[in-house]
Amino acid sequence: MLRFLCLLVVSAVLADRATYHNYQVRRVVPENQEQLEALTELENNPNGLSFWSRPFRVQKAVDIMVPPHMLPRFNEIVASLNLKTEVYISNVQHLIDTERPKVRPRADFGWTDYYTLDEINAWLDSLVENYPNVVTPISLGRSYEGREIRGVKVSFKEGNRAVILEGGIHAREWISVATVTYILNKLLTSDDPVIQDLAQSFDYYVFPSVNPDGYVYTHTTDRMWRKTRSLGGNRCYGADANRNFDFHWLEIGASNSPCSETYAGSSPFSEIEARLLSNFLTSISDKFDVYLAFHSYSQLLLFPYGHNSDPVSNYDELLALGTAAAEALAKNNGTEYTVGNIYDTIYPTSGVSMDWVRGVFDTPYTFTWELRDTGKYGFVLPASQIIDTAEETLNSAVVILQHAKENLPRK
Ligand SMILES: [Zn+2]
Structure with missing residues (x-):
């Protein structure tokens, strides 16, 4: 029985x-x-x-x-x-x-498969343990369903300016989470002197999965889930955390309908995940100059803004830098990216994290990747493409970080 x-x-x-x-x-x-x-x-x-x-x-x-x-x-x-x-x-x-290999590779963690939130957190713990003088754990607080929103700080020396890496704000974009952990790993283990130099020249605050409830839900229940898991009106769950930031909130390209995929939430920062991330960024806002966010798909490298097409003050610099980064990205595999501001390059949208960072803190170097591919697999990019995707993405990030290093502090 x-x-x-x-x-x-x-x-x-x-x-x-x-x-x-x-x-x-x-x-x-x-x-x-x-x-x-x-x-x-x-x-x-x-x-x-x-x-x-x-x-x-x-x-x-x-x-x-x-x-x-x-x-x-x-x-x-x-x-x-x-x-x-x-x-x-x-x-x-x-x-x-x-999407995933039939047999899970034997190593505890890696980039030939997608990993669960618990596995990622265990890996973050192992980094803290293995690099005690370099890696420190960070918790932003607890998500709607009570999960810790975890990250780490990587710091090889005192006095560095900082870089933020944000992954997984949209739950189903697994390649975002995998790419952020890949870059984090390279900051600690790469034998490339260029990457070693950049690793030591900045402090890095790395958050692979800032929407942990959504990410877990994509593993357990619905692979195509995008939003958070808060209960909204009409018995619909979740808001789009990347429409929930308090910058031109709900002005354009976001929905006020709780059942919509782009529901902006009931108010700015109604989603605890967006609020906690914003609180943390505010607390270190005098420390960072670079904000890098990772999404999929479409192969775009975007900079602010999304709510209108007015150029930001360093538009020309960001366009040239983004273009150089995309050229570096294409080198390994010929992967072609389009570069530009959100409004003109993808679609008008508002309340996104990068724009909030730029708008509120005037952070000079803020970019968002829409990673592979261009639609053959869409959100369901095979795990066999993680390493090539992450490696080419790292190459583009290197260009941005080198430029930031050479041009900071800004006059
Ligand atoms: Zn996204």
Whole structure:
């Protein structure tokens, strides 16, 4: 009887995991204003469709995940609008099932697989233990569901200016978390003299997973979860923590509907995760000049702002620096990035962490990566691409850090 009950419980748990069998991701390119407006309308009333990227501009591709039961309706809609569509992913569940290696590598931690929050935290503990004079643990506080938001400070000497690395604010963007841990590891272990020099020239505050509830949820329950896990209105969970920062909050490119993927939260910093991160950054705001945030996907290197296209005071410097960084990124594998401010390069948006940092502290070097790929795998980038992705990303970060080192303090 007991065994039967156990089986029942196990199957209930397994059955509660979201699946995406035969969900397609369709790419649509609006070619005129009417099509663009219709897509925007559809995004506001998605009815089961999930927009992986947002309609914003004519000729700019939009990726939409379509459940199998919605395919006939979706096809009717695109036909009626004369929209051309392409099947970018034919079965999202297949990507999820093959995303990770069949056999977990034997090492405790590494970059040929994606790791759980507990495994990442255990690895952070091991760094503190193995580098006692260099690595110190940091806790931002506890998430909505009570998890510690963990990070570390890496400091080889006193008196350094600081760099912040932010990962995982969007739960499903696993490559962000893996890339941040990869860079952290290289700061401590690289035998490349350039990286060793940069590791020693700055202090680094590294937060691989600033939305731990969401990250855990993507591992246990729904691989495609993006938001936090706070309970909002209409029995919908979560807000987009990267629309929740108190800078031009909810002005543009964010939603006030609790069920939306880009719900900005009930008020600025309503999400404890965003609030705790902002509190910590405020407490060290006189110490850092570089803020690097990691997302996926699209292969973009972005700088402020998202709420309008007005150039920041060092726009030319950031554009040239971003372009040089993207060139360095392309060297290993030819991975092509587009560089620019958020508003013009991806889409208008507000309340994002990087813009808040720039707007409130006037931090001179703030960048956000939208990592691999350009849509073949989307958010479900195979673990076999982690090392190449992280290594090329590190190469681009090196360019930014070297420039910062040469140009700080700012006159
Ligand atoms: Zn993101």
